[in-house]
Amino acid sequence: MSITRVHNFSVSLDGFGTGEGLTREAPFGHAGERLHDWMFATGWDGAFDVDHAFARLHDPGIGAEIMGSRKYGPPGWEDDPDWRGYWGPNPPFHTPVYVLTRHARPPIEMEGGTVFHFTDAPPAEALATARAAADGRDVRIGGGPTMLRDYLAAGLIDHMHLVVVPILLGRGVRLWDGLEGIEADYRVEATGSPSGVTHLTFTRTTA
Amino acid sequence: MSITRVHNFSVSLDGFGTGEGLTREAPFGHAGERLHDWMFATGWDGAFDVDHAFARLHDPGIGAEIMGSRKYGPPGWEDDPDWRGYWGPNPPFHTPVYVLTRHARPPIEMEGGTVFHFTDAPPAEALATARAAADGRDVRIGGGPTMLRDYLAAGLIDHMHLVVVPILLGRGVRLWDGLEGIEADYRVEATGSPSGVTHLTFTRTTA
Numbered sequence: 135m136s137i138t139r140v141h142n143f144s145v146s147l148d149g150f151g152t153g154e155g156l157t158r159e160a161p162f163g164h165a166g167e168r169l170h171d172w173m174f175a176t177g178w179d180g181a182f183d184v185d186h187a188f189a190r191l192h193d194p195g196i197g198a199e200i201m202g203s204r205k206y207g208p209p210g211w212e213d214d215p216d217w218r219g220y221w222g223p224n225p226p227f228h229t230p231v232y233v234l235t236r237h238a239r240p241p242i243e244m245e246g247g248t249v250f251h252f253t254d255a256p257p258a259e260a261l262a263t264a265r266a267a268a269d270g271r272d273v274r275i276g277g278g279p280t281m282l283r284d285y286l287a288a289g290l291i292d293h294m295h296l297v298v299v300p301i302l303l304g305r306g307v308r309l310w311d312g313l314e315g316i317e318a319d320y321r322v323e324a325t326g327s328p329s330g331v332t333h334l335t336f337t338r339t340t341a
Numbered sequence: 342m343s344i345t346r347v348h349n350f351s352v353s354l355d356g357f358g359t360g361e362g363l364t365r366e367a368p369f370g371h372a373g374e375r376l377h378d379w380m381f382a383t384g385w386d387g388a389f390d391v392d393h394a395f396a397r398l399h400d401p402g403i404g405a406e407i408m409g410s411r412k413y414g415p416p417g418w419e420d421d422p423d424w425r426g427y428w429g430p431n432p433p434f435h436t437p438v439y440v441l442t443r444h445a446r447p448p449i450e451m452e453g454g455t456v457f458h459f460t461d462a463p464p465a466e467a468l469a470t471a472r473a474a475a476d477g478r479d480v481r482i483g484g485g486p487t488m489l490r491d492y493l494a495a496g497l498i499d500h501m502h503l504v505v506v507p508i509l510l511g512r513g514v515r516l517w518d519g520l521e522g523i524e525a526d527y528r529v530e531a532t533g534s535p536s537g538v539t540h541l542t543f544t545r546t547t548a
Contacts, residue, residue, distance in 0.1 A: 147356075147517065147524075147541075148356055148517035148518075148520070149354075149355055149356050149517070298505070298531070298539075300524055300529035300531060300541065301522075301524050302517060302520050302521050302522060302523055302524055303521060304519065304520065304521025304522065305521065310354065310355035310356070310509060311355075312511065313355070313509050313511065314509050314510060314511025314512065315508075315509060315511065316509055317354075317507055317508050317509055322507035322537060323533075323537070324505070324507060324533040324534070324537060324538065324539045325533045326530075326531040326532045326533040326539065327531070330529060330530065330531060331531065332505075332531045332533065332539050334354075334507065
């Protein structure tokens with residue numbers, strides 16, 4: 135069965151999934167790389183500790199991703215016809231990627247199998263499209279915090295791996311607003327790491 | 342050296358240290374006992390797992406506590422001359438306790454060594470008074486979230502044990518507002534527990 139999965143989504147201790155003041159040079163604003171230091175530190179270098187173990191779950195079994203507009207580009211990318219995402223010619227997705235935006239444009243085929251599609255469909259409809267494209271494999275819900283919050287609120291997340299980073303951003307975009315009680319639908323496990331982060335997994339227990 | 346310590350302070354995943362709608366019957370409002378289930382589950386029964394280990398650090402070496410008005414009583418306790426706290430005749434403090442309130446009243450001597458004092462002093466001044474009373478021992482900063490946030494913002498916390506409980510309260514009193522960057526003054530460690538909570542310790546590394 136094809137499920138929806140979130141991997142490596144990092145939040146500060148005070149619940150921000152990204153900082154304030156997002157730009158092309160600072161995709162996470164004043165947060166800089168602090169939310170993802172734990173992940174870059176793995177270097178995807180083939181080691182086997184807990185941070186590596188979780189980081190590697192990002193790709194296997196995924197057939198499509200859905201991402202928010204602010205993950206794809208900084209404010210204003212919609213007005214730049216040449217913008218093709220932050221990841222260079224060969225993005226690390228290697229599947230269809232559905233970018234949620236009110237500004238439609240034709241699909242962009244990148245190297246390595248990534249194809250960016252642009253859609254203004256609501257969560258359930260975008261998921262149905264991505265699931266069809268995933269052809270039996272799972273759909274990754276890619277973030278940022280705003281779209282992840284929408285998918286959580288709509289009950290559309292089956293598995294979620296969050297990483298709580300022990301920093302206080304103080305400002306930015308909150309993940310958790312308006313989600314009172316959603317833990318009732320999940321089994322939640324917390325695993326500390328020597329790197330200082332906490333890996334949280336949410337596994338859906340309700341149909 | 343006498344330091345300030347926070348123990349067993351529990352917050353929801355979305356950062357609330359207490360719920361909404363505090364009453365005499367529901368001291369944590371709609372949060373109920375969910376923030377402290379992990380602690381009650383220990384039963385202080387002499388076992389030796391990680392939750393017990395942390396819970397037991399509450400008392401040793403403490404010579405005084407400072408607590409906020411909302412920990413001492415529900416909204417309106419100031420108008421009840423007979424209110425003596427939530428804890429019955431023998432409260433679990435056994436030291437002087439300084440209650441931060443704008444409504445002064447004479448000290449109340451309870452059984453077992455607890456004496457409630459009432460003061461409207463600002464954080465540093467209340468701490469100086471409590472430290473003098475502690476006579477070389479440490480001062481526990483007892484919460485709730487509002488007073489703890491004030492003490493953190495004032496740089497007056499030396500050791501802090503927080504417990505992140507995997508529930509989403511959605512509303513209540515936030516601990517973390519306005520504390521951007523305070524982690525720079527601490528070494529932070531995160532320890533998962535089979536009970537599902539995460540124990541965080543903040544140990545001051547700056548003078």
